[in-house]
Each structure stands twice: as C-alpha cells, then as structure tokens.
Amino acid sequence: MATVPVSQLKPGEKMSENVQTKRGNTLFYKGKVMTERDIEILKAFLIPTVSIESKTEQESAKEAATEETGSAVSPFFEEYDKMLALLKRVFISASGQNPPILEIRTQLEALIQHIEQYRILTFTPRMFQLHDYVYHNSIMVSLTSYSLAKWHGLPARDLMPVALAGLLHDIGNTKVDQGILYKPNKLTVEETEEMKQHTVIGYNMLKNVTAINEGVKLSALQHHEREDGSGYPMGIKGDKIHLYSKIVAIADIFHAMTSARYHKKGASPYLVLDQLFNESFGKLDPSLVQTFIKKVTQFHNGVLVKLSDNRIGEIVFSDRTHPTRPWVNVNGQIINLTIERSLYIQDVIQK
Known part of the structure; x- marks a missing residue:
C-alpha cells in the first residue's frame, strides 16, 4: 500500500482503502480501479491524497481473480x-x-x-x-x-x-x-x-x-x-x-x-x-x-453527478414531481435544479 497525492494519481491504479468526502460519504470503495474521470472527481472534491495498492499487490490480485473466474470481465x-x-x-x-x-x-x-x-x-x-x-x-x-x-x-x-x-x-x-x-x-x-x-x-x-x-x-x-x-x-x-x-x-x-x-x-x-x-x-x-x-431516476442520496457547468456534486434530495431535477450539493452549496433552470445534470458519474 502507498499513499500518493491525487495530482500524481494515474489511471489504472487501484484504491487500497475507501475514499470519503468531507461530509463522510463514500466516494470510491476499496478495490476501485481509477479512470481519468475518477481522478477528475477526486480533484473536484478536493481530496488531497489516496491510498493505492502497490504494483505487486495489484498483480497478485489480478492473478487471483483470473484463476477464480477465468476472466476479468463480468x-x-x-x-x-x-x-x-x-x-x-x-x-x-x-x-x-x-x-x-x-x-x-x-x-x-x-x-x-x-x-x-x-x-x-x-x-x-x-x-x-x-x-x-x-x-x-x-x-x-x-x-x-x-x-x-x-x-x-x-x-x-x-x-x-x-x-x-x-x-x-x-x-x-x-x-x-x-x-x-x-x-x-x-x-x-x-x-x-x-x-x-x-x-x-x-x-x-x-x-x-x-x-x-x-x-x-x-x-x-x-x-x-x-x-x-x-x-x-x-x-x-x-x-x-x-x-x-x-x-x-x-x-x-x-x-x-x-x-x-x-x-x-x-x-x-x-x-x-x-x-x-x-x-x-x-x-x-x-x-x-x-x-x-x-x-x-430512482437514485439514493449520494449519487455523484456532473452539472452542465462542469461542477461535480452529490444528489441530496429528489423531488418526485420533478424527477430529472433533484437538489445537488456542490462543495456545501445546495443547488435546487427545479429553480436553477439554466443548469441541468450533464452526466451521472457514480451510482
């Protein structure tokens, strides 16, 4: 296991511990393999460092998974x-x-x-x-x-x-x-x-x-x-x-x-x-x-989304009368998309 700054994190590296937001919500779980978009999310949530598996650990885990399933594909x-x-x-x-x-x-x-x-x-x-x-x-x-x-x-x-x-x-x-x-x-x-x-x-x-x-x-x-x-x-x-x-x-x-x-x-x-x-x-x-x-649109609170202005946040409340326009927490600021009509959810990042 190694602790690295997010700025030095590379796609393909695997989390050795859960990553949590400042509000205590789990952003990524242990074992998550990072993509470029995942690294972008970490930066958006101002996460300074993360713990990753060493190359030896990743290779051993990959070999074990292959032996068990015969394939890394779901x-x-x-x-x-x-x-x-x-x-x-x-x-x-x-x-x-x-x-x-x-x-x-x-x-x-x-x-x-x-x-x-x-x-x-x-x-x-x-x-x-x-x-x-x-x-x-x-x-x-x-x-x-x-x-x-x-x-x-x-x-x-x-x-x-x-x-x-x-x-x-x-x-x-x-x-x-x-x-x-x-x-x-x-x-x-x-x-x-x-x-x-x-x-x-x-x-x-x-x-x-x-x-x-x-x-x-x-x-x-x-x-x-x-x-x-x-x-x-x-x-x-x-x-x-x-x-x-x-x-x-x-x-x-x-x-x-x-x-x-x-x-x-x-x-x-x-x-x-x-x-x-x-x-x-x-x-x-x-x-x-x-x-x-x-x-x-039946998501639990905590789902990560990207807004049309490229900000990333967490869904904190869904109004069933406006299912496509929930409330989103962006670094402590609550954005009610039923009111902020110029904004919309551009992408669902993680469910």
Missing part, C-alpha cells in the same frame, strides 16, 4: 459481447433474412440473467465503435424495453417477446444503403425517405417468421409511429400502435439521443428524459414514459 459483459457477435453475424451474413430466432433468444436469455448489472442512465458498452452503433443500439433497446415492460407490470409471458422486439426493431437497416446509415452530416430529403423504409423492410423480413409473435413483427414496423399520428411509415394513431411498439419507441428514442453517432455527440441522459416527458404529451404513451422516468 458475466454481464461476457454475455453482452456474445450477443454483439451473434447480432453482427445475423445482420451481416444473410442481411437479416430468416434470423435464427432460437439461437438469438437463447443468447438474449443468457444476457438478461445478469440484467441487474445494467444501469440504463450510466451504461456504456465496452470498446464501443461508431460503425457498430446499430448493433449496440439494438441490444440496449432490447434490455431497456425488457426493463420498462417489467416495471410497467406486463405479464411474464410478454417480457422476452418485448426484449426480442427491441433487439430486432432495426433489422430493416441491414438493407438500407450503408452510406446513408453512417453519413456524417445531415441527410437529404431523398435520403431521409429511403432511411424511413427500414421499418417496412424490417417487417417484411420478419412477417413470415413463425417463432416470434405479431408484437415483435409490428415493433419493426411501428417503432417510429407516434400517438398523434405524426410518425411513420403509416401515420397511425395511439390505439392502432401495438403495446410492444410503444415500449420499444421510448427505449429507441432514449438510446438514439444519448449515444454518440457519426453526425453528433450523445446528449445528456437527463436532457433526453426531459424531452421524453415533453413528448409524452401527444407523441408517446404518457403512462409508459412516466414509469420509465420514475424508475431510471
């Missing part, structure tokens, strides 16, 4: 990576035609067994590459759709079909011009219309697959439809949109907006939640949106 990420590889193969090898549903479902079930490790607001895939966006988005939409369906009280028999609906909702993109999908700037009107055809293409690819139900198939077609009829491809209204499609739509919007793409950076999850709330007045199912926002 079971969730192991199954996630398997799902990613399978989805790539399904989407690319046969352009998504006649997907091997049993194999897909089996791997999805293996991943969902570890869903307790999935945190919607803070999750980031390992080794994310922009050209793999469509695959990562499909998996995240699947996991989020499953979670939302469960939170909203759908019967157990619907949960895996909803997850499959999320996983396959964009399968039509396999037959859309890749130059359009990965274009680094705004699409032309013609390109936008071609891109919209992925909904019809996806439905046609799935409509004769007997191993999935109609809700899964319709989610490929309807995930861009909106309650007021302003969506596409058919412009149908709320009572004509399948429940699975409504769930997948919310998950898809959230991840599309918070993820980095070739043409944009990912937006703050809290800003996206605010937009989802606004969209629930006419465009999205309001009860589903309410459930989603309530559940993903």
Whole structure:
C-alpha cells in the first residue's frame, strides 16, 4: 500500500482503502480501479491524497481473480459481447433474412440473467465503435424495453417477446444503403425517405417468421409511429400502435439521443428524459414514459453527478414531481435544479 497525492494519481491504479468526502460519504470503495474521470472527481472534491495498492499487490490480485473466474470481465459483459457477435453475424451474413430466432433468444436469455448489472442512465458498452452503433443500439433497446415492460407490470409471458422486439426493431437497416446509415452530416430529403423504409423492410423480413409473435413483427414496423399520428411509415394513431411498439419507441428514442453517432455527440441522459416527458404529451404513451422516468431516476442520496457547468456534486434530495431535477450539493452549496433552470445534470458519474 502507498499513499500518493491525487495530482500524481494515474489511471489504472487501484484504491487500497475507501475514499470519503468531507461530509463522510463514500466516494470510491476499496478495490476501485481509477479512470481519468475518477481522478477528475477526486480533484473536484478536493481530496488531497489516496491510498493505492502497490504494483505487486495489484498483480497478485489480478492473478487471483483470473484463476477464480477465468476472466476479468463480468458475466454481464461476457454475455453482452456474445450477443454483439451473434447480432453482427445475423445482420451481416444473410442481411437479416430468416434470423435464427432460437439461437438469438437463447443468447438474449443468457444476457438478461445478469440484467441487474445494467444501469440504463450510466451504461456504456465496452470498446464501443461508431460503425457498430446499430448493433449496440439494438441490444440496449432490447434490455431497456425488457426493463420498462417489467416495471410497467406486463405479464411474464410478454417480457422476452418485448426484449426480442427491441433487439430486432432495426433489422430493416441491414438493407438500407450503408452510406446513408453512417453519413456524417445531415441527410437529404431523398435520403431521409429511403432511411424511413427500414421499418417496412424490417417487417417484411420478419412477417413470415413463425417463432416470434405479431408484437415483435409490428415493433419493426411501428417503432417510429407516434400517438398523434405524426410518425411513420403509416401515420397511425395511439390505439392502432401495438403495446410492444410503444415500449420499444421510448427505449429507441432514449438510446438514439444519448449515444454518440457519426453526425453528433450523445446528449445528456437527463436532457433526453426531459424531452421524453415533453413528448409524452401527444407523441408517446404518457403512462409508459412516466414509469420509465420514475424508475431510471430512482437514485439514493449520494449519487455523484456532473452539472452542465462542469461542477461535480452529490444528489441530496429528489423531488418526485420533478424527477430529472433533484437538489445537488456542490462543495456545501445546495443547488435546487427545479429553480436553477439554466443548469441541468450533464452526466451521472457514480451510482
């Protein structure tokens, strides 16, 4: 064990003791491996020194963990990576035609067994590459759709079909011009219309697959439809949109907006939640949106967040009538985001 100034701390070094704030809250636990962002947090909380494991200790711990588990990767990420590889193969090898549903479902079930490790607001895939966006988005939409369906009280028999609906909702993109999908700037009107055809293409690819139900198939077609009829491809209204499609739509919007793409950076999850709330007045199912926002913002006090002015603080109170705008303690100053409307939570750092 060694005590080092935070100014000399390097990414990859491991904490040998808990790190606490001046208010007595635990900032990082023993065993935490530091990242650049973690070091930034330590500096923001004016932590002068920390205790880290020596290189010998870290190597011994790593060897022990490898011997015990055979891998340093968590079971969730192991199954996630398997799902990613399978989805790539399904989407690319046969352009998504006649997907091997049993194999897909089996791997999805293996991943969902570890869903307790999935945190919607803070999750980031390992080794994310922009050209793999469509695959990562499909998996995240699947996991989020499953979670939302469960939170909203759908019967157990619907949960895996909803997850499959999320996983396959964009399968039509396999037959859309890749130059359009990965274009680094705004699409032309013609390109936008071609891109919209992925909904019809996806439905046609799935409509004769007997191993999935109609809700899964319709989610490929309807995930861009909106309650007021302003969506596409058919412009149908709320009572004509399948429940699975409504769930997948919310998950898809959230991840599309918070993820980095070739043409944009990912937006703050809290800003996206605010937009989802606004969209629930006419465009999205309001009860589903309410459930989603309530559940993903159910944090305990002490959660670390970065504000839009780059200050870092701890959530100390959440007003359930304004779930995206809690009170945040920044070095002893309480900032009520329901009043300070010019500020918002840019990032959730640690839950």
